[in-house]
Amino acid sequence: MEIADAVTGRRSIRKFKKDPIPETLIREILEQARWSPSWGNTQPWELYVITGKAMEAVKEENRRRILDGSPPCPDIPMPLEWPDRMKARYMGVGKSVLTALDIAREDKESRSRYNADMFHLFDAPCLIVAAQDKSVSSRYALIDIGLILQNICLLAHGKGLGTCIMAVSIAYPDVLRSIAKIPEDRIIVMGVVAGYPEGDSAINTFKRQRTAVDDFVSWIK
Numbered sequence: 001m002e003i004a005d006a007v008t009g010r011r012s013i014r015k016f017k018k019d020p021i022p023e024t025l026i027r028e029i030l031e032q033a034r035w036s037p038s039w040g041n042t043q044p045w046e047l048y049v050i051t052g053k054a055m056e057a058v059k060e061e062n063r064r065r066i067l068d069g070s071p072p073c074p075d076i077p078m079p080l081e082w083p084d085r086m087k088a089r090y091m092g093v094g095k096s097v098l099t100a101l102d103i104a105r106e107d108k109e110s111r112s113r114y115n116a117d118m119f120h121l122f123d124a125p126c127l128i129v130a131a132q133d134k135s136v137s138s139r140y141a142l143i144d145i146g147l148i149l150q151n152i153c154l155l156a157h158g159k160g161l162g163t164c165i166m167a168v169s170i171a172y173p174d175v176l177r178s179i180a181k182i183p184e185d186r187i188i189v190m191g192v193v194a195g196y197p198e199g200d201s202a203i204n205t206f207k208r209q210r211t212a213v214d215d216f217v218s219w220i221k
């Protein structure tokens with residue numbers, strides 16, 4: 001696959017087939033993704049690959065918590081305030097998802113069912129959690145973790161898999177700490193779910209939006 005096709009063709013997948021991903025394939029992706037750049041080659045990422053019964057337990061507990069009304073408490077707080085233009089984009093993706101699922105804005109029941117499905121991690125067969133050592137105080141490590149996660153998504157896409165980076169997958173860090181044995185002295189940064197995409201479902205094919213290059217690029221000559 002051409003690099004440009006991988007970058008523009010990757011999209012967040014929110015409906016997966018039941019099939020598990022062969023461990024050899026996940027390993028191949030990680031063998032390649034480890035060549036991601038990082039500040040001073042520090043490679044601050046630590047990854048936990050959760051599949052099988054452990055994955056089922058994470059999904060169930062995550063959904064149970066949100067249905068119980070437990071407030072998410074991620075290690076890195078989710079940003080709530082955004083400048084208006086970014087908030088509009090955030091609302092836009094929510095609208096696209098609901099439209100794809102044919103859920104009306106006022107249909108609270110369907111919306112909370114979708115939210116529960118999301119906390120059930122769209123029933124994906126695999127979750128890769130990225131963590132870092134708490135003693136790493138620099139925010140540069142977060143950039144490095146973003147880079148490896150994007151490379152994982154691109155490599156997965158190139159191998160016929162779908163992924164979705166998911167803040168809700170790390171909403172309850174104690175769930176991950178207990179099931180995936182992630183030590184207390186690690187910060188759980190982000191998670192990405194993976195699996196074989198339900199190719200033609202509306203939630204995986206709706207039109208995505210991006211701003212034009214000239215809206216965010218300044219050319220200084």
Ligand SMILES: Cc1cc2nc3c(=O)[nH]c(=O)nc-3n(C[C@H](O)[C@H](O)[C@H](O)COP(=O)(O)O)c2cc1C
Pocket residue numbers: 010011012013014093118164165166167168169190208
């Ligand atoms: C840090 C981060 C967290 C995200 N968390 C979620 C999430 O919890 N649920 C979800 O459905 N999508 C999540 N996404 C996916 C974004 O909504 C998606 O990347 C964005 O709308 C652009 O769409 P695309 O990935 O299909 O190109 C997240 C993406 C990132 C980078």
